[in-house]
Amino acid sequence: MPPSYSESSGLNLPVVNVPTERVLEDEEEISLKDLTQLIRRRWWIMLLVAIATGGLVLSRQLSRPPVFQSDFQLLVSPPELANINPLSQLQGTGFFNLPRGQDYIATQTEILQSNTLLAPVWKRFYGNLPAEDEFSYEDFLRHLSVSLIQDTGIVEITYKDKNPQIVKGVLEALAETYLNYTRAEKDRQENEKLGFINLQLPKFQERVNQLQRNLIDLQKQYEFFDPILTGKSLEERLNQTTIQKQLTFTKIQQLSAQKQALEQKTGVSSENAFRVGTLGQSPTYRNLVSRLSDVNLKLAETTALYTGNSPQVQQLQLERTNILELLKAEIDKNQVDVASTDIDSTLASSNDQNSIKHETLAELSKVSIELDVLNIELQELTSEENQLKAQLGDFTDIAGQYLVLQQELELERNSMVQLLAAKQSLEIETANSYIPWQLVSTITLPEKPINTRLRDILLSLMAGVVAGGAVGLLVDKLDPTYHSVEDIISNHSVNILGYIPLERELRASIKYGSPLPNEAMQDAYAKFYSNLFFLKRKRQCHSFVVTSAESGDGKSTTAFFLAQAAAKLGQKVLLVDGDRYFPQKQAWLKLAKITGFGGENTTSDGNGVLNNLAANSNGQNEDLPELLGKNLFYFKVQDDTMTPEQLVSASQNFVVKMNQWKETFDLILIDTPPILGLTDSRLIADQTDGLVVVVRLNKTRKDSLKEAFRELALADLNVLGIVANAITSTSGGYGYYYGRYYSNRYYDGQKLAKAREEAEGSV
Template sequence: MTQNVENLTLFKPQALPKPQSDPWELHQLGAIARRRLVVFIAVSGVIIAGVICKQWLQKPIYKQQFQLMLDSATSDSDSNPLADSPRRSAVVPLQFRDFKTEIEVLASYKVISPLLPTIQSRYPDIDYRQLVKQLKIKHKENTAIVEVSYQDTDPEKIEFVLDKLAEGYTAYYLEKLQTSSKQALKLVEALSPQQRQRVDQLQVQLQRFRRQNNLVDPEKQSQVLTERLSNIIQQRQETQALLGETQSTIKDLQQQLGIDFKQAVALSVLGEDPNYLALLEKLQRVDAKIASESVKLSDEHPSLIALREERQHLLSLIQQQVINLLGIQLFKEIQQLPGVASPSKIRTEIIEKLIAASNQFQALLARQKALAIAENQARRNLQQFAGIARQYADLSRDLEIANQSLNRFLVAKENLQIETARKVPPWQVISRIEAPNKPISPNPVRDLLLGGFAGLLAGIGTAIAVEKFDNKYHSPEEIQDNTGLTLLGTIPFQKELKAATNQLTHYGNYTLSHYWEAYISLQTNLDFLDPDKPLKSLVISSALPGEGKSTIAVYLAQVAASMGKRVLLIDADLRRPTIHTRVHSLTNVWGLSNLISGSFPIENIIQISPENENLHILTAGKTPPNPAQLLSSSKMRDLLVQFQKSYDLVIVDTPPLHGFADAKFLASQTNGLIMVIGLDKTEKTAAKQVLNDLQISHIPLLGMVANGIKGYQQNYTEYYNHYYSQGTKDKFLPLKASR
């Protein structure tokens, strides 16, 4: 046992994803309903019983209504006494009528309070709050009609109240119309003199303003100033265009000459000097003689030497003449130019054009500046006149408005006098008012349906609320949704396992059941976790005690052995060992703790299962004072390495993960850890804490196993049992690995 554990092939641990927060789906709601059936039935039953009880105890309630037409012809016309034609503007389309406000007026204390003394004379128990509570006013769409209804347990009382309301509504609105008309007429008579005085004042102000600003026709004066500004702007634009053209011409001429404007002026001055031109003419004649004589004579001939000396003398005279005309500084700038020594007629003409274009450019610049000054002055004049015109327009508009207002006051006064004399009630009752003869409540069918629906919703809501506060897992789907980890297998719930003293004695019973098939599926999933790296060892643990980890370890070892693998099952729960109690004819006198702490032969400690010779079991042995120290020792690591070489699969049962580090020590030395979740047992908070601890410790987690599923594929179980029922008399054969 000197091998190092670093040679083990470890599976990559699963990262813990964020729990999914999807809302409950239909299958989850069904599972909740099954688990909380008692709560659902109790709450629903209470609600339905309450509805039935209320129905039997409730007194009959009656209801009656009448229809009131709200004609807006008179009311709307009077609401605007200054309208030019009240009859034409009186009718408001229905879609623009504010019926909501009119209904609030009908139910207001101001309208109903005058009716209360008459109603209370017969029914003293009625006050405003009670009446309004039982009064309903509703507008009928696309009409000018409202429906006024009242409900009570006394039909005669309903008829009496509705009669008084109908009378009160028509009387109230007629009085309101007459009062509003008289108030409007008084207001018009009081405001008319003020409006006439306002018109006179505005006329005087307008006349004074025209004299002060010498205004004859403001529109024509503004037009003249605008045209003047437009002409100046147009001239500026034309000048700007000429400037661009002239500047382009100057640039082209300068490119042709290869000189700037200053140099061109200098050449022009030289071209007009007769002395300079005479010297140039002499220089040209000498050059011609030199050219002709050089053909006949040699370079050392006295005649050619004399001609060269004469040419040099002429160049000195020309240079002195240029300096006299232009100055030494300008001479230095133009002495290299081709036109200095040999001017031509074409070059002279180009220079003259360049000078003329430059002069024209300067003139256009001066004109542009003058036009800019004129434009600014025209704009200021136009802005000043615009302010004057605006004040004049304001005064004229105020005078026009004042005149219109005065005319409306006069017309309104005449209209109000006519309308007041011919007032008619705009609100009219258009239906009969009778005592009701059929109650509206209770309604047995409706109440039972509503009660049943309310009970159903309350039951579902209560069941969901109870489920929300439940801190345990109840289904494999819930485990996956909550943790996001791989679910390696699901183990069905078996009642008889609780009463079994030696579980492996049930080998023959479960090999032909869905329970056995669940372990085969689990083992198959483990085999295919990574086909390139066969699983050699694993640790089985759980978050809390009592979740079935030891049972799963026993049956998984049995299944793997039945598939032809050499399996070693190790009971590493040194604190509370149970493997020896679950396997027939096993003892726990010597075990793992003895191998670690002593030097016993391994073959003397490991026991062979009486049911399958491929299954070897190493019990826990004597309980040590410090189990964690033994399991984390180098001796234990060496034993695991040796076991993995001797067996096809090593399964280690450990204490729970919550509160103990034993499983972490061992899982880090194996291919990984399988965490068992006991349905209806494991607390979610404990499981999450354990998973976080595993991630922090970098423990390779192979996946989860859901244990204790109720109602596990009963249809497949029946088919399976029927299929094998004919062979129950045959001798059982161990399952093969290919299955």
């Protein structure tokens, strides 16, 4: 793909796309080169400032009082993971959350330098000093050094001071502070880990005690020891009572049937039979019955002898009636339900105790009594059964409460046991996981001051280099001139047409007519013309103005050597001296002489050109150019006192001359006054094909060149580019120096090959 070309004013140069990485590399190289150029330009200023600053710093360092230094070492190694309790990982605390390895050591080192630990030590030794001896906390930190010994877990603490006693005291105070901190930190971590357990243990203990009290109160209230045994006992008693109740009920049924049979047999209810049997056992009743029997016997005997109206019979009947009344009273007394008509039969039954009826009545009475006893026993058994059922039902609830309390008590005890086990594990883990800092060296009183001579010298050198560099950079920044080609390129978007090296012997050569010491400058002008040659060929350009923003930038010398370079290539060149104030003819003649430009053929060739011009000048030979060298002609603007109005009129005449010259000369170079303050350059440049601006490094001011370009832009003039003049090895100029480097290599190679051929031919 062919390269694209820029259409800006000046020479059309190819624009090549450069990779980003290459651009970055170029920027870095340019930055390093700029620094090198800065040092070369301002080395003497930087050297003087560096010597003065370094000497001042060194004298100040050497005048300081001696400084004493001592140190001690702390072991801050982390514990091994094998000693860590995995329970701490679940709880979110412990060593699993601490940084390991170098991170752990770095953390400990930062803690050693924390304000919390260092500020009390500083206040202890320096906090109460008078104002004239004030020693700030920042000074204290500068005198203190905490460093890790490589590949170890040992930290070295160093302190220095003018007083050796203070050095030892500060180190001892620091060691004590560090060791106390680790002990306190261990207690803090232990409290932090065990805080929750220590907070919960009393609560669990209180709940356990309360549940135990509740169990004891429940046992006391219901008078039992073991609810299971007590429940079984109640259940057995209930079963026994139920069985006994059933047997009693069966026996009652049997006795009730027997009672009913006996009542039917005797015709006496069981109550009367019982009472009759009871009456028969009464002595009074038995005595009355005996008397009644005797009376009845006598009455029977008397009745057999006497009539019923006899006094004997009536007496006996009366006695019998009285006895019967007494018996009735006795019967009533014993609550025997006997009718008055049955008294005799009752009495007969009572009297005849050995009779069968009496036995039956006695049996009926016994059955009745036994039945009553069984009924009473049945009632008691029923009542006892109901009570046992109620007790068993109530005790079931009580046993449930007891079991619930017992389960809660067991859970609380298990939880408390787990907490105690966790506490013990955490205590062991804390003892294993946190290793306090250990002092592994003794603190001694420094006897000799530290040797700071080398450090003072290095510090002085560094201070001198920094100060010299800063002053050199400041001076360079304050310098309003251009220092390098890169400065010009960064400030103006125009092409650099030529790179002209600084020739320090040029003025002396012109003054004394001595030849130039080397051809480097002429080679640079030859390359400069080659750029204009390609530009002229592409754009059909024939006339150029060579000017500058200020005077003394080397524009006239540039115009001559450029014209000479073109003439050497066979071009017919007209060098016009357009500077009305400072003509350059004599200087150009000397330059032509010292460069050896001319010869026998010069005059004949030049006369032919001049004759052609004279033929076309209508007899005005005073306006003809002069011969300066081979193919090189010179013309001077005659009037140097023109007013601006006359200058405009002369410029119109100059247009006519330019048209004539263009027919004869291949190249027309016009040297004009500086751009700033004068209108000559702009008026003349308007009649040419373009304008070349000469910039002299370390001389042309940046603001002047910017103002000159602004005026040229207002005049809408075609600026072809810039010529960088007076380039040195510190000024850049890649085009010139790279060209010189490769051309020298080429010429040196050619010379070497020719020398070899000659040597081989001679052999």
